[in-house]
Amino acid sequence: MEFHVITLFPEMFDSPMKSGMVARAIKAGLVSVTAHHLRPFGLGSYRQIDDAPYGGGSGMVMRPEPIAAAIDQVIGEHPGLWRILMTPQGEPLNQERVRELANRHPGLLLIAGRYEGIDERVRSLVDYEISIGDYVLSGGELPAMVVIEAVTRLVPGVLGNPDSIREESFSDGTLEYPQYTRPEEFRGMRVPEILLSGDHERIRAWRAEQALARTRKRRPDLLARRKSG
Ligand SMILES: C[S@@+](CC[C@H](N)C(=O)[O-])C[C@H]1O[C@@H](n2cnc3c(N)ncnc32)[C@H](O)[C@@H]1O
Structure with missing residues (x-):
């Protein structure tokens, strides 16, 4: 390009x-x-x-x-x-x-x-x-x-992991789900237990739900556009 x-x-x-x-x-x-x-x-x-x-x-x-x-x-x-x-x-x-x-x-x-x-x-x-x-x-x-x-970022081969493009904010008309890394507890705030469960199916469902809830709260205009599009 x-x-x-x-x-x-x-x-x-x-x-x-x-x-x-x-x-x-x-x-x-x-x-x-x-x-x-x-x-x-x-x-x-x-x-x-x-x-x-x-x-x-x-x-x-x-x-x-x-x-x-x-x-x-x-x-x-x-x-x-x-x-x-x-x-x-x-x-x-x-x-x-x-x-x-x-x-x-x-x-x-x-x-x-x-x-x-x-x-x-x-x-x-x-x-x-x-x-x-x-x-x-x-x-x-x-x-x-x-x-x-x-x-x-979207040119094939530029990003090591193409999944990150599929999942990030705006890719499917929603904001991305909340992300966490180490430590498990920071200033009294714990990482949601589900992310530590190793249950990939439930984690996927939780993330989809969080992405939707977050978009509804912060950017309802994106959801309205997704429906009409
Ligand atoms: C000071 S701006 C001119 C604004 C113009 N007087 C107007 O009111 O539309 C000078 C240049 O900055 C660029 N520019 C400024 N804001 C921009 C924006 N939000 N998006 C894209 N280009 C922008 C454009 O190339 C523009 O020609």
């Missing part, structure tokens, strides 16, 4: 891609992450990227030409990438969408905005728009990293 990002801050992608699961996946050749600097596509001798908004208002807006030129170059060199604009106005990211993205071969081209946002006409150049939540960040780099990490 190839990830490409168009960004004004390619150096932001250096260190997060050097640790943990994504680093191991890159090393194993299962994924690649390439950050493409937008600045060289800027206009004139100052490599201008942004300009004042038509109609007035605060802040600067990213011009469409540098982004279009960067997209053309990356797609020219890596045909078939799915072009995604990172924007708080996009489709909210959830595990179902992450699964869809993981099936997009050969990979994703993520476009990270900055400033007050991006000229509206750039939307006609992309296949999809993604928001990572109802809050506003200063740039699309962290959202792009969120997409890279969430999708990489």
Whole structure:
């Protein structure tokens, strides 16, 4: 799976891609992450990227030409990438969408905005728009990293134990059951006896029940979506 990002801050992608699961996946050749600097596509001798908004208002807006030129170059060199604009106005990211993205071969081209946002006409150049939540960040780099990490976990071979994907939160429209490890007692709180019983059938039933109860209490919206879906 190839990830490409168009960004004004390619150096932001250096260190997060050097640790943990994504680093191991890159090393194993299962994924690649390439950050493409937008600045060289800027206009004139100052490599201008942004300009004042038509109609007035605060802040600067990213011009469409540098982004279009960067997209053309990356797609020219890596045909078939799915072009995604990172924007708080996009489709909210959830595990179902992450699964869809993981099936997009050969990979994703993520476009990270900055400033007050991006000229509206750039939307006609992309296949999809993604928001990572109802809050506003200063740039699309962290959202792009969120997409890279969430999708990489689903690339076959990346996680040692594929069962962990099947069981974790959101995989079947519920939150995950409560997890415990040693010690058996911590500050007066004991691990539920059933988990120590060795009875795998009862443990499975208990976990399913707990997952449902927890989802009902914390995220009833997930259950409502599961019913209507
Ligand atoms: C300051 S934001 C622009 C917000 C824009 N003025 C608006 O109200 O929709 C700058 C850039 O950060 C990125 N960004 C900020 N919040 C985001 C979110 N929740 N999801 C995805 N991208 C986000 C986008 O790429 C956006 O172009």
